[in-house]
Amino acid sequence: MHRVLQDFADPFYFRQVLPDIWSGFLINVHMMVIAEALVLVLALVLAIVRGLPGRGAKPFRGLAIVYTDFFRGTPLTIVAYAFILGVPGLRYAGISNYSNEVYGIMALTVVYTAYVTEVYRAGIESVHGSQRMAARSLGLSYGQAMRYVVLPQAIRRVVPPLLNDFIGLQKDTAIIGAIGVTEAAAQGQNFASSYFNFTGFLVGAVFFIYLTIPLARFTDHLIKQRELRERAAMV
Amino acid sequence: MNANGHFVALEGVTKRFGDLEVLRRVNLTVEEHNVVCLIGASGSGKSTLLRCINLLEKVDEGRIVVDGEEITNGQVDVNALRRKIGIVFQAYNLFPHMTVLQNVSLAPRKVRGLDRETSREVAMELLRRIGLEDKANEFPDRLSGGQQQRVAIARALAMNPRLLLLDEITSALDPQLVSEVLNLVRSLTEVGMTMIIATHEMTFAREVSDRVCFLDGGVIYEQGPPEQIFSNPSEPRTREFLARIIEAGRL
Numbered sequence: 001m002h003r004v005l006q007d008f009a010d011p012f013y014f015r016q017v018l019p020d021i022w023s024g025f026l027i028n029v030h031m032m033v034i035a036e037a038l039v040l041v042l043a044l045v046l047a048i049v050r051g052l053p054g055r056g057a058k059p060f061r062g063l064a065i066v067y068t069d070f071f072r073g074t075p076l077t078i079v080a081y082a083f084i085l086g087v088p089g090l091r092y093a094g095i096s097n098y099s100n101e102v103y104g105i106m107a108l109t110v111v112y113t114a115y116v117t118e119v120y121r122a123g124i125e126s127v128h129g130s131q132r133m134a135a136r137s138l139g140l141s142y143g144q145a146m147r148y149v150v151l152p153q154a155i156r157r158v159v160p161p162l163l164n165d166f167i168g169l170q171k172d173t174a175i176i177g178a179i180g181v182t183e184a185a186a187q188g189q190n191f192a193s194s195y196f197n198f199t200g201f202l203v204g205a206v207f208f209i210y211l212t213i214p215l216a217r218f219t220d221h222l223i224k225q226r227e228l229r230e231r232a233a234m235v
Numbered sequence: 236m237n238a239n240g241h242f243v244a245l246e247g248v249t250k251r252f253g254d255l256e257v258l259r260r261v262n263l264t265v266e267e268h269n270v271v272c273l274i275g276a277s278g279s280g281k282s283t284l285l286r287c288i289n290l291l292e293k294v295d296e297g298r299i300v301v302d303g304e305e306i307t308n309g310q311v312d313v314n315a316l317r318r319k320i321g322i323v324f325q326a327y328n329l330f331p332h333m334t335v336l337q338n339v340s341l342a343p344r345k346v347r348g349l350d351r352e353t354s355r356e357v358a359m360e361l362l363r364r365i366g367l368e369d370k371a372n373e374f375p376d377r378l379s380g381g382q383q384q385r386v387a388i389a390r391a392l393a394m395n396p397r398l399l400l401l402d403e404i405t406s407a408l409d410p411q412l413v414s415e416v417l418n419l420v421r422s423l424t425e426v427g428m429t430m431i432i433a434t435h436e437m438t439f440a441r442e443v444s445d446r447v448c449f450l451d452g453g454v455i456y457e458q459g460p461p462e463q464i465f466s467n468p469s470e471p472r473t474r475e476f477l478a479r480i481i482e483a484g485r486l
């Protein structure tokens with residue numbers, strides 16, 4: 001037990017490692033915030049495309065399905081390596097000379113957009129068809145019915161599962177360390193190999209937990225609130 | 236066959252869901268400022284008939300003319316047509332994420348293109364008319380069923396429709412809430428609103444209709460003035476249906 005404590009939570013190393021882990025963790029937060037903002041928008045676009053009616057939209061629906069199937073099934077590590085090794089090799093002036101952090105954000109965005117598209121889609125489908133019908137019968141176009149009637153209800157319903165996915169995204173920013181971004185986990189790794197001590201990992205873990213717990217509690221709170229509201233509407 | 240002079244004319248309208256023929260060669264005309272009631276058992280095709288008139292359903296055969304324009308030729312601007320035709324559903328279908336005022340002012344704003352202030356005034360005026368101005372800023376789930384249905388009617392009226400379709404608008408209501416909704420509809424007949432009303436409220440139908448149509452299995456079996464249909468129906472099926480209704484205490 002003493003050994004374990006010494007290896008993972010040594011007070012001496014703690015002070016030494018704290019600044020590095022902290023600066024690494026700021027990179028995690030940075031990647032997370034940008035990726036989440038992009039995912040929110042891109043996934044919404046994909047979910048809308050996936051639900052477009054009519055024969056003309058069929059190829060677009062198909063592309064959206066292929067996209068979500070492909071990236072939900074591919075491990076983030078592989079996507080991240082593909083970006084960092086593949087994209088610079090394209091020698092395409094626009095996107096081939098970014099930092100590893102940018103490629104990491106791209107990988108996170110691409111993968112989580114696939115997950116969150118499904119979340120949005122479930123929300124859109126959960127809005128009863130009679131709502132869309134009522135909107136259309138007032139003369140609103142398909143797009144207007146979507147924008148003013150369906151999406152506001154759908155998005156409200158998917159906030160909890162969406163936050164759950166974002167908790168996953170936050171943690172997965174650590175995977176980006178493997179492709180050479182010195183975020184918190186990579187800093188812990190560096191520290192461990194120089195000092196043969198793992199205190200850095202513990203510090204990193206605590207940072208992540210501090211970030212995740214409020215989000216998890218907030219999600220619980222939203223779920224409970226909705227249950228109460230639905231029960232109130234029933235009586 | 237032509238639709239001359241009729242405000243609404245259905246000619247040989249047939250509608251199928253798969254193999255099921257839900258409407259069979261329906262002919263029906265409605266004059267401006269008239270009220271036509273559709274009666275008939277559940278499943279006889281009343282809702283489908285109404286939904287075909289504002290193109291929520293596509294007819295398979297026959298044609299429908301509204302206000303001199305054929306709407307079933309696939310070339311009509313659906314959204315423009317629906318601006319002229321309001322529909323109110325059994326389940327109200329108010330938008331739960333919007334206040335009463337927002338429910339009523341949405342279409343004037345987004346479809347009629349009125350500015351925020353004007354659409355608000357239009358909506359408030361209607362809420363005053365239905366006696367619910369004090370509920371303007373409530374959400375629909377805070378209202379009784381009767382109040383919600385009155386708001387749904389106001390929402391349809393906010394588009395200034397030339398024709399109003401009412402689909403069993405009191406069937407989901409507790410009995411004590413029915414009359415407030417029917418009174419509102421009655422007030423619309425007084426101002427000459429053209430309406431097609433599917434209903435199980437026979438006393439009401441008898442009172443407000445210019446003509447009553449009895450549907451059975453997607454066919455209009457009999458139509459005529461209310462006195463004739465209710466007092467002296469010529470078809471045995473109409474008599475059977477009315478006898479069942481009387482038994483249920485609804486006439």
Ligand SMILES: Nc1ncnc2c1ncn2[C@@H]1O[C@H](COP(=O)(O)OP(=O)(O)O)[C@@H](O)[C@H]1O
Binds near residue numbers: 277281
């Ligand atoms: N979308 C649909 N798909 C398949 N069948 C339908 C659909 N809508 C209605 N029907 C069928 O059409 C028939 C007429 O229904 P409806 O018009 O709702 O009758 P009513 O309003 O008189 O009760 C019923 O048999 C019903 O089951």
Ligand SMILES: [Mg+2]
Binds near residue numbers: 282283402403
């Ligand atoms: Mg019906």
